[in-house]
Amino acid sequence: MDVTTVMSSSPSTQEAARAKTPIPGPEVLVKWLRDMMLIREFEVRCMQAYQNKLAGGFLHVYNGQEAVAVGCIAALQSDDPVITAYRDHGHALARGMDPKIGMAELFGRIGGCAKGKGGSMHFFDVTNHMYGGHGIVGAQTPVGAGLAFATQYEDEVINKRPNSRVTLCFLGDGALNQGAFHEACNLAKVLNIPVIYVVENNQYAMGTAIDRCTSAADQLTKKALAYDMDAIEVDGMDVIKTYCDMKALVDDVRANPRPAFVDMKCYRYKGHSMSDPRKYRTHEEEQSYESQDPIDTLSKFMLKTGVLEEPAIKAMSKEVRTEIRAAVKWAEESPEPDISELYHDVYVEQWGPYTGTSFPQFMQDESKGGS
Amino acid sequence: MAERMIEFRDALREAMSEAMREDPKVFLIGEEVAEYNGAYKVSRGMLEEFGPRRIIDAPISETGFAGLGIGAAMMGLKPIVEFMSWSFSLVAADQILNNAPKMLYMSGGQLQCPIVFRGNDGAGGQLGSTHSWCVESLYANVPGLKMVIPSDPYDAKGLLAAAIADPDPVFCLESERMLSMTGDVPEASYTLPIGKAIIRRPGTDCTIVSFGRPVHFCMEAAEQLAKEGIDCEVIDGRSVKPLDIDTIAESVRKTNCCVVVDQSWSFASVGSEVAAEVHRICFDDLDNHVHRVHNDDVPAPYAHNLEAEMLPNARKICEAVRSVTYNA
Numbered sequence: 295m296d297v298t299t300v301m302s303s304s305p306s307t308q309e310a311a312r313a314k315t316p317i318p319g320p321e322v323l324v325k326w327l328r329d330m331m332l333i334r335e336f337e338v339r340c341m342q343a344y345q346n347k348l349a350g351g352f353l354h355v356y357n358g359q360e361a362v363a364v365g366c367i368a369a370l371q372s373d374d375p376v377i378t379a380y381r382d383h384g385h386a387l388a389r390g391m392d393p394k395i396g397m398a399e400l401f402g403r404i405g406g407c408a409k410g411k412g413g414s415m416h417f418f419d420v421t422n423h424m425y426g427g428h429g430i431v432g433a434q435t436p437v438g439a440g441l442a443f444a445t446q447y448e449d450e451v452i453n454k455r456p457n458s459r460v461t462l463c464f465l466g467d468g469a470l471n472q473g474a475f476h477e478a479c480n481l482a483k484v485l486n487i488p489v490i491y492v493v494e495n496n497q498y499a500m501g502t503a504i505d506r507c508t509s510a511a512d513q514l515t516k517k518a519l520a521y522d523m524d525a526i527e528v529d530g531m532d533v534i535k536t537y538c539d540m541k542a543l544v545d546d547v548r549a550n551p552r553p554a555f556v557d558m559k560c561y562r563y564k565g566h567s568m569s570d571p572r573k574y575r576t577h578e579e580e581q582s583y584e585s586q587d588p589i590d591t592l593s594k595f596m597l598k599t600g601v602l603e604e605p606a607i608k609a610m611s612k613e614v615r616t617e618i619r620a621a622v623k624w625a626e627e628s629p630e631p632d633i634s635e636l637y638h639d640v641y642v643e644q645w646g647p648y649t650g651t652s653f654p655q656f657m658q659d660e661s662k663g664g665s
Numbered sequence: 666m667a668e669r670m671i672e673f674r675d676a677l678r679e680a681m682s683e684a685m686r687e688d689p690k691v692f693l694i695g696e697e698v699a700e701y702n703g704a705y706k707v708s709r710g711m712l713e714e715f716g717p718r719r720i721i722d723a724p725i726s727e728t729g730f731a732g733l734g735i736g737a738a739m740m741g742l743k744p745i746v747e748f749m750s751w752s753f754s755l756v757a758a759d760q761i762l763n764n765a766p767k768m769l770y771m772s773g774g775q776l777q778c779p780i781v782f783r784g785n786d787g788a789g790g791q792l793g794s795t796h797s798w799c800v801e802s803l804y805a806n807v808p809g810l811k812m813v814i815p816s817d818p819y820d821a822k823g824l825l826a827a828a829i830a831d832p833d834p835v836f837c838l839e840s841e842r843m844l845s846m847t848g849d850v851p852e853a854s855y856t857l858p859i860g861k862a863i864i865r866r867p868g869t870d871c872t873i874v875s876f877g878r879p880v881h882f883c884m885e886a887a888e889q890l891a892k893e894g895i896d897c898e899v900i901d902g903r904s905v906k907p908l909d910i911d912t913i914a915e916s917v918r919k920t921n922c923c924v925v926v927d928q929s930w931s932f933a934s935v936g937s938e939v940a941a942e943v944h945r946i947c948f949d950d951l952d953n954h955v956h957r958v959h960n961d962d963v964p965a966p967y968a969h970n971l972e973a974e975m976l977p978n979a980r981k982i983c984e985a986v987r988s989v990t991y992n993a
Contacts, residue, residue: 440736
């Protein structure tokens with residue numbers, strides 16, 4: 295498929311490309327619905343836990359954007375790397391992270407994906423090729439180029455075979471204004487690295503509306519022109535459209551390694567973080583997006599096409615609630631990290647050759663006495 | 666064994682080339698490293714040997730290529746990222762300080778970051794303030810990274826080879842002013858342990874501790890002081906982090922006096938850290954408080970005479986040693 299021509303953002307060709315990607319069968323649709331429900335429920339429980347002081351730090355929830363993570367990640371192979379910013383729970387769950395270890399991370403427990411050392415903004419799950427969870431806006435974009443560089447290098451330079459993997463690097467629309475992003479795009483294009491920058495355009499950089507802080511806000515794909523990168527706009531409120539558009543692009547980037555840019559149009563229902571009263575936008579605006587809810591949209595499609603009946607959807611929703619409740623319980627029961635964990639994972643060898651300054655005296659004594 | 670005299674830059678290149686021959690996961694990226702043969706000719710000929718997929722010319726975009734290296738290291742490659750000057754690393758500070766050294770910890774041990782950042786550190790010679798950074802004190806403050814500062818060609822090869830082999834992020838601070846220095850360097854591969862200092866000159870009256878280029882000023886000062894009857898022991902720390910405080914403390918217990926010479930600025934510095942540790946560990950052994958010689962606490966100037974006065978030099982070191990040993 296010639297995605298290159300699509301990328302000049304001609305809606306009709308993009309439509310044509312999407313049409314060539316078949317809508318997956320019932321089993322896949324059922325999984326997507328479940329995944330989106332799972333993410334929504336996870337976030338609802340996160341907010342509760344946060345209010346109950348079970349979770350600390352900052353909490354940025356993904357409600358409303360579920361179709362983005364689920365649709366995009368469905369377009370990947372299992373070994374394609376994924377990296378994102380701090381609103382990362384959805385991506386981790388869509389990539390296959392067990393909600394238990396996600397919740398435990400949020401609670402700062404040893405059972406968490408990073409043993410309680412990362413927190414909400416730093417979900418890592420290397421087994422599932424999820425490379426974080428990054429807290430500094432835009433900082434993950436050059437790193438995403440590096441992940442893609444490495445997979446391509448491993449294939450083409452070390453193993454002398456064609457490129458086999460594509461990296462998805464997610465960022466928010468606010469990150470478009472960070473220098474790191476522009477350096478990453480230029481570098482990725484110059485080196486033809488197979489990384490797709492998916493801009494989750496939820497229209498607000500924290501509390502600043504996109505047209506107040508970002509040039510070309512009405513057509514973000516223009517940004518990609520500066521880097522001679524292919525770019526598409528995708529409806530991120532509809533998981534089927536998201537998948538079909540992304541699948542075409544991912545497959546093409548895999549076959550013809552190069553960077554690409556996606557303006558993924560979506561909306562976050564909740565505030566930037568838990569302390570955000572959302573005074574910068576109207577209730578009507580929120581309602582207009584909630585009426586296009588990605589979970590409802592897929593449910594309705596499945597009912598209409600006879601993939602699932604109403605009782606089955608209700609049962610699924612109940613099952614998901616049970617699973618997340620169990621995750622909360624598991625996380626609560628997971629112990630806090632032992633104090634010794636504070637000093638682990640600073641260096642690969644716990645002490646490495648490091649017997650000098652900067653470690654507490656008792657730990658130094660232990661390292662000299664032991665092992 | 667016959668001597669094999671090569672330049673500091675050749676020694677650095679040998680460490681990189683040997684690692685690249687050994688391990689296809691090692692690659693070099695930086696400004697002008699490939700077709701230009703290196704802004705300072707450190708990577709001369711490497712493009713020819715390893716090709717453009719492994720010797721990669723980066724755009725002038727430190728955040729971009731430092732971040733790219735970090736991502737590649739997270740996937741298990743072993744990148745060497747060359748900064749033409751560590752002064753330019755400041756624009757990549759978020760990547761090299763927030764991402765590389767914290768990836769292992771933040772991921773709960775899931776992701777290593779075996780990357781080397783290397784380049785010229787310190788005043789290059791009338792380059793003015795923005796190009797004359799000594800980053801050791803700034804960066805050594807960050808947990809999770811290691812830092813080596815070679816002071817001669819032999820160390821340059823051995824420490825850089827160790828840095829490339831190391832599973833953690835290592836910052837290798839070289840010096841433009843030393844790149845043409847020659848020294849005896851074995852042809853065979855070798856590594857020097859990171860975190861181990863070396864005694865460059867044994868002595869009994871005063872311990873002088875330094876890192877990198879100022880070690881040579883310490884040696885010069887020690888020769889002068891010997892004529893005055895003050896016998897100095899000069900320790901080349903080789904690594905700032907981990908700091909080999911054991912070797913330093915052992916020496917101070919013998920000499921009872923200590924001068925630290927650090928080419929970065931004095932406030933919250935490598936020098937102040939060494940001094941604090943010596944005071945902590947050798948409190949009862951010291952005849953005087955630790956004296957320190959640093960860059961003067963001013964931005965690096967352009968004028969030749971002003972720059973020379975600002976940097977640590979043998980005269981200042983001699984004065985500090987005389988003072989600390991009550992010979993002033």
